[in-house]
Amino acid sequence: MKILLVEDEKNIADFIKEILESEKISVTTADSVEKALKNNYSDDHDVIILDLMLEGKSGDGLVESLRKAHSSIPILVLSALSQISKKVELLNLGADDYMTKPFDAEELIARVNALYRRHLESSSADEVIIDDLKFIRKQNKIIRGGRSEYLTKKEGEVLDLLIKNQGNVVRTEDLLLKVWQAKKGYHSNIVQATIRRLRKKVDSGFDHKFIRNVHGIGYMFVTES
Numbered sequence: 295m296k297i298l299l300v301e302d303e304k305n306i307a308d309f310i311k312e313i314l315e316s317e318k319i320s321v322t323t324a325d326s327v328e329k330a331l332k333n334n335y336s337d338d339h340d341v342i343i344l345d346l347m348l349e350g351k352s353g354d355g356l357v358e359s360l361r362k363a364h365s366s367i368p369i370l371v372l373s374a375l376s377q378i379s380k381k382v383e384l385l386n387l388g389a390d391d392y393m394t395k396p397f398d399a400e401e402l403i404a405r406v407n408a409l410y411r412r413h414l415e416s417s418s419a420d421e422v423i424i425d426d427l428k429f430i431r432k433q434n435k436i437i438r439g440g441r442s443e444y445l446t447k448k449e450g451e452v453l454d455l456l457i458k459n460q461g462n463v464v465r466t467e468d469l470l471l472k473v474w475q476a477k478k479g480y481h482s483n484i485v486q487a488t489i490r491r492l493r494k495k496v497d498s499g500f501d502h503k504f505i506r507n508v509h510g511i512g513y514m515f516v517t518e519s
């Protein structure tokens with residue numbers, strides 16, 4: 295696995311690099327978003343670990359640029375900020391996971407490995423067609439009524455889970471557990487924010503809504519027939 299680490303504080307960057315390299319993970323560091331973008335680093339790496347507070351363009355800018363360019367590379371954001379609103383904002387932009395500093399080295403490794411594994415799994419899967427919806431898993435792309443939309447990793451995983459359980463309610467806590475490997479400290483706002491984006495891409499402008507909210511319990515994928 296090759297990781298791109300975007301972090302401007304050298305001691306933190308060195309610390310993370312050391313942790314990952316001890317796990318035989320190769321690490322490229324960049325101290326700014328500008329540098330990461332200019333070198334197209336995201337093309338050669340499997341996961342990005344991104345600090346939020348950077349000189350120049352902030353970390354949000356990288357998430358936004360990559361997702362606009364339809365890159366589905368998993369992004370783990372690291373930040374000292376702990377406000378839920380910021381987390382939701384980042385997840386809305388398309389970050390896949392979020393950890394606050396100070397963080398536990400083992401947890402960082404576990405999260406990175408989980409992101410990578412899920413990225414590989416979703417990359418190798420096929421496409422699924424339900425009514426007028428086509429979901430191309432390996433591209434994280436959906437096509438409905440001639441309109442195509444790219445999904446983020448998390449959106450793709452949520453949609454996948456809902457489709458696999460179509461006709462049944464998937465509980466919010468199960469989504470948190472399976473998609474985010476949620477532990478204490480995670481908030482169901484993350485699920486809501488992801489579902490909101492997913493609905494906009496899947497259902498907005500169509501009479502039939504595939505993704506239904508089952509109030510207080512979770513979400514259900516409902517076919518037309």
Ligand code: CA
Pocket residue numbers: 301302303345346347348
């Ligand atoms: Ca920083």
